[in-house]
Amino acid sequence: MQQAVAILDSGVGGLTVVKEVLCQLPQEKIIYFGDTARAPYGPRPAREVLLFTQQIVDYLTQFQPKMLVIACNTATAIALEHIRSRVSIPVAGVIHPGARAAIKSTRARKVGVIGTKGTIQTGAYEQVLKQISPGIQVVGLACPDLVPLVESGRFDGLEAIETVERSLAPIRELPMDCLILGCTHYPYLSKLIGQVMGPEVELISSADETAREISTILGHRGMLAGADETPQHQFFCSGQPQLFKQIAEMWLEQPIEVTPFDWQITNLIV
Known part of the structure; x- marks a missing residue:
C-alpha cells in the first residue's frame, strides 16, 4: 500500500x-x-x-x-x-516556507502579512521573518471576513470585492513591496487582493x-x-x-x- x-x-x-x-x-x-x-x-x-x-x-x-x-x-x-x-x-x-518566499522576493525589506486573527496575534510571521532577516520591516493585519467568503464559495462578485477592499483598507497605502497571504484560504481571492494592493506589491502564497x-x-x-x-x-x-x-x-x-x-x-x- x-x-x-x-x-x-x-x-x-x-x-x-x-x-x-x-x-x-x-x-x-x-x-x-x-x-x-x-x-x-x-x-x-x-x-x-x-x-x-x-x-x-x-x-x-x-x-x-x-x-x-x-x-x-x-x-x-x-x-x-x-x-x-x-x-x-x-x-x-506553512509559515516558514511563506516567510522564506517573501524574503527572496522583497527588495525594499518591507513586508506585509494578512491572516486570521489567531495567526496575526501570535506574531509568528514577524518572528520568523526577523529570525531569517533581522531588520526587515513587517506589518500585520487580521482579515477575519475573508475565510468565510472562501468557505462559502463566494470568490468573486460585488460582495467579495467590497469585503476585500474593506479588509485591506488599513494597509493598502503603506509602503511594502510584497504581501504574504498568511492564510491558505486567501489564494482563492488573490485576483481581488492583487487588484486592491496594486501591481507594485507581489503577493506571496506559501503553497x-x-x-x-x-x-x-x-x-x-x-x-x-x-x-x-x-x-x-x-x-x-x-x-x-x-x-x-x-x-x-x-x-x-x-x-x-x-x-x-x-x-x-x-x-x-x-
Whole structure:
C-alpha cells in the first residue's frame, strides 16, 4: 500500500497546498482532511486550535502517512511544535516556507502579512521573518471576513470585492513591496487582493514553497514515491461535503470523491 502525505486544514484553504503538491509531486498520494464543520480556526482560542489539530492528526495517523502537513497558518502557529513532539514522522507547516518566499522576493525589506486573527496575534510571521532577516520591516493585519467568503464559495462578485477592499483598507497605502497571504484560504481571492494592493506589491502564497519543502524533506529521507506510482487520493471533510466537493473540483480542476466525517460519531467533539 502506498504511503500518503497527509494534509490538514480548517477547511478548503489547504487545497491550495494540495494543488501545488499535485503539480510538483504528481506521484505522491494525498490524504486531505478539511475541518469545515469547525472552520474558521482564526477566531478560536489557542486551546481549541491545539485540540482540534491534535484530533485530526490522531485520526489521520490510522492511515500510516509518511508525512504530515499542517496547511493552516493558525494551526501551524499554535500547534506545529506540539504535533512534532507527538509523532515520529516529519511534520511541515506553512509559515516558514511563506516567510522564506517573501524574503527572496522583497527588495525594499518591507513586508506585509494578512491572516486570521489567531495567526496575526501570535506574531509568528514577524518572528520568523526577523529570525531569517533581522531588520526587515513587517506589518500585520487580521482579515477575519475573508475565510468565510472562501468557505462559502463566494470568490468573486460585488460582495467579495467590497469585503476585500474593506479588509485591506488599513494597509493598502503603506509602503511594502510584497504581501504574504498568511492564510491558505486567501489564494482563492488573490485576483481581488492583487487588484486592491496594486501591481507594485507581489503577493506571496506559501503553497508553492510548502510543496517544495515537502519534496525536499521526502527526497532527503529517501521517501519519495516511485515514478510508476498511480496514487489514489482521499479527501475527508467534517461539514457540507457537496460544497467542499464543488470548491475542491473547481480549484483542483479534477473530479474527486469526498468522504463525510462526523465528529459526533467519534466522541471527540468538545
